[in-house]
Amino acid sequence: MSVIAGHECILIVDDEPTNLKLLDRMLRGQGYTDLVLVQDPREVLAQYRARGPDLILLDINMPHLDGYQVIEQLKALEDPLLPPIVVLTAQHSRDCLLRALACGARDFVGKPFDRNELLMRVRNLLDVHLAHRLLHGQRAALERMVHARTAELHYTRLQVVQRLGRAAEYRDEETGNHILRMSHTCTLLARQIGWGDAQCDLILNASPMHDIGKIGIPDAILLKPGKFEPHEWEVMRTHAAIGAELLDGDASDLMHMARDIALTHHEKWDGSGYPQGLTGEAIPMAGRIAALADVFDALTSARPYKNAWSVEAAVELITKNSGKHFDPALVGAFLGVLPKVEEIRGRYREGGAAA
DSSP, X not given: OOOOTTSSEEEEEOSOHXXXXXXXXXXXXXXXXXXXXXXXGGGHHHHHHHHOOSEEEEESSOSSSOXXXXXXXXXXXXXTTOOOEEEEESOOOHHHHHHHHHHTOOEEEESSOOHHHHHHHHHHHHHHHHHHHHHHHHHHHHHHHHHHHHHHHHHHHHHHHHHHHHHHHHTSSOOHHHHHHHHHHHHHHHHHTTOOXXXXXXXXXXXXXXXXXXXXXXXXXXXXXXXXXXXXXXXXHTHHHHHHHHHTTOOSHHHXXXXXXXXXXXXXXXXXXXXXXXXXXXXXXXXHHHHHHHHHHHHTSOBTTBOOOOHHHHHXXXXXXXXXXXXXXXXXXXXXXXXHHHHHXXXXXXXXXXX
């Protein structure tokens, strides 16, 4: 483990010029050439930042700042690779040595210096610091590998989600632009109520899965142009549970939110929704957000069986259903960002380019 002396930087702090010269001569005699000599302890931090030493030899009794205070300043930097500190002291009392070790010193050398003792302590502590640096580098490399692998898994999940969303579109009258408008409106609402960037990114990518369960609905019902018969409506309602089942079994935050949205975006605040008849805050917030965004876009979009509503008419219906279909707090948030919702409608209008 030991490396050739001379490649390490040693910072020596002592207010006595004689001691500095003695230490400089002793260490250079062993091949250590990168030595930084500091007589004023107030200069230690600047020299530390400039040179990044591998070892610090530090006197305790100095004017302006004593060795204990210098150690505290160095510790306050919170450097994960803070080098070992060897205390140089003429005080041999037990209390003095224990205080130095408690402050963060790794070892001590008494004055007057014993040449062999000093050089052995210097060599041993430099070897320890080298091992520490190598371990820190390996840990950093492992963290980079884990981060890269996590990013790859996240990207793969996004690809699965996006492809499932496109598969659902092929079986329904809804377009890819509906999915874009709905998911971006969900993100806008989430941000308006205080969600952070990570959660907003999740709902942006999870909400396109809201109707994935329609894959399991027979074409005769799913594509029927007219009103459903009661038994057909019962079948149609099962798409929420089918979607949740399709998305179940993955512990990732993305798939967990996608499942929640697929299962609960048809629940209503007053408990009259489906499939579970949940009420109020028992409905996951992501499901409440998706419900409002989905209904608004469905109302303002043309379908083979209906004309598009005006924004004013859709907003009026949503406002009337605050506390019934929709979370009242979300309705307030929606009204607060309505101009931005309309920007989203313009950006991803029908007939325009889908992203």
